[in-house]
Amino acid sequence: MKFPTFLTFLAQLAATQACLTDIERQGGHIIDLKAHSARGVINRRQANIGTVPVATGDRFQNGIIAPRGLGSNPNATFDSILNIGEIKSAVLGLAKRYGKDKVEYFELPHKTYENRTMYGAKIGGNGKKGNRGYKVLLESGIHSRERGGPDHLIYFIADLLQAAKENKGLVYGGMSYSAALVQSALAQGIIIIPVVNPDGLAFDQATDSCWRKNRNPARAIDGEPSSIGVDLNRNFAPVWNFTQAFAPGIDPSSDDPKSEIYHGTGPLSEPETKNVDWTLDQFPDLGWFLDLHSPATLVLYGWCHDSNQALDRSQSWQNATFDGKRGVVPDKPGFEYKEFLEQKDWDALTLAAARVAGGMTDSTGRFYRALQAPHLYPSSGCSADQGLIRAALDPKKKKVYGIGVEFGMWNEEVECKFYPTEETHRLNMIESSTAFMELLLTAARLG
Numbered sequence: 001m002k003f004p005t006f007l008t009f010l011a012q013l014a015a016t017q018a019c020l021t022d023i024e025r026q027g028g029h030i031i032d033l034k035a036h037s038a039r040g041v042i043n044r045r046q047a048n049i050g051t052v053p054v055a056t057g058d059r060f061q062n063g064i065i066a067p068r069g070l071g072s073n074p075n076a077t078f079d080s081i082l083n084i085g086e087i088k089s090a091v092l093g094l095a096k097r098y099g100k101d102k103v104e105y106f107e108l109p110h111k112t113y114e115n116r117t118m119y120g121a122k123i124g125g126n127g128k129k130g131n132r133g134y135k136v137l138l139e140s141g142i143h144s145r146e147r148g149g150p151d152h153l154i155y156f157i158a159d160l161l162q163a164a165k166e167n168k169g170l171v172y173g174g175m176s177y178s179a180a181l182v183q184s185a186l187a188q189g190i191i192i193i194p195v196v197n198p199d200g201l202a203f204d205q206a207t208d209s210c211w212r213k214n215r216n217p218a219r220a221i222d223g224e225p226s227s228i229g230v231d232l233n234r235n236f237a238p239v240w241n242f243t244q245a246f247a248p249g250i251d252p253s254s255d256d257p258k259s260e261i262y263h264g265t266g267p268l269s270e271p272e273t274k275n276v277d278w279t280l281d282q283f284p285d286l287g288w289f290l291d292l293h294s295p296a297t298l299v300l301y302g303w304c305h306d307s308n309q310a311l312d313r314s315q316s317w318q319n320a321t322f323d324g325k326r327g328v329v330p331d332k333p334g335f336e337y338k339e340f341l342e343q344k345d346w347d348a349l350t351l352a353a354a355r356v357a358g359g360m361t362d363s364t365g366r367f368y369r370a371l372q373a374p375h376l377y378p379s380s381g382c383s384a385d386q387g388l389i390r391a392a393l394d395p396k397k398k399k400v401y402g403i404g405v406e407f408g409m410w411n412e413e414v415e416c417k418f419y420p421t422e423e424t425h426r427l428n429m430i431e432s433s434t435a436f437m438e439l440l441l442t443a444a445r446l447g
C-alpha cells in the first residue's frame, strides 16, 4: 500500500458512513436548523467559509452557451457550484450546441411539492428512433447537500459530446480514454437526470443549511424544521416497509419525519421517485444505472438490504416467511437470511463496481473501495435496487443494474461536511467523470 493511499484509508476509517454522519444514523442532526435560521445569511456563509460558493447569475445565458468540461479542457477552473438555474441552462446549452440527434431535453410528468418541473436529456445513442437505444441512466442531486454532483454529471456529458464531435480522446488525471472509447461510450445511449431533488437543492443553495431530503411537509410538525421532507433514497419500492421486512432493532430507514432517513408515507409516494420510475418505464433498453452521491470514496452495489447469495431462491424479499429476519449483517442465530441474486446479475454488479472504483482510484490516487451496500449499513427503499425489483415483478421489463457512487471525502473544516473546497471539488470532478466513463464502458462490454 502506497503511503498516501494508506492515509486515505485511515481517514475513511475515522469518517465512517456514506451520505450520513454517525449522529444522523442515530436520528440526530449535524445542523440545528432552528438556530441556523435564526443566525441569518452572513453567519451561515461564515460557517462554511472556504467551501466552493454557489454561483450567482447564469454563465450559460439561459442555454445560449454550452458548458466545457475538464477532460477536454485541462485548464478549466471550477471556482463555483452550478446554481439550480444554471444546471438546466447548461443542458439547454448542450442541446443547442450539439443538436437534437445528440442531446434531446425532456420533462418528467410529476411536479414536485414546490411545483418544479423535473427534466432529463437523451444523450448520444445508436441511432434507433424514439426512446429505444438508451442503455445507461446517470443521475445526480438526489441528496441536495452533496454539492458538486450535478456539476460533475453536466461537465462529463459536455466533455463526451465535445470529444466525440472532434473525434478526440479524454483525459481524467491518470486515466486516458482514446477517441474510439469516447465514441463507444456515447453510442451506449445515456439518459441523464441532473437534479433528482430540485426543491431540496434550491433550499440548500439558498440557505447553506446542509439539507438532504426533499421539501414535502406532509407529516411536518409545527416548530420542527427538520420534520419537513422525505429521504428520496429511502422512498423507492425495494423492501420499503422496513418495520415488517427487517429484524427488530435494524434501522435501515425511519418512520419519524424528523429523521434524515425518513422514508415517506409509502413506496414511491414522492413525485421525484415516481419520476425516476417513470424514466425506467420510458426507456425500455436501460440496463445500467448510476446514482451519484458523496462523500465516502466508495462504490456501492445492491442488494441494499442484506448480503447477497446465489444458492437459495427462497430467501427473497418476496417471501414473507423471512419477514422480521432481514438486515442482520453478519447473520446471528435466528436471523439467518441473505438475499438471493442470480449469479450472472451478481457478477455484472461486482464487475461494474470494481471497474468504477478502480478507475476512480487510478484517476487521482485517492483510494476508492467497491462493496455491497449492507456491508456499510443495510438500507430500505434504495434507488440502486429499483431496477431489479421492477423486473422481478414484471418479466417483460429489463433488469437494470444499479450502483451508487460516493465521491470525495468529508470536509471536516466547516459546518456542513458535504460542501467541498475548490481543490477537492476539482478532484471529485476528475473521479466522478471517470466513474461515468467506466460504467459506460462496462455497459459497452457486457451489453
Ligand SMILES: [Zn+2]
Pocket: 018, 019, 143, 146, 292, 293, 294
Ligand atoms: Zn447521498
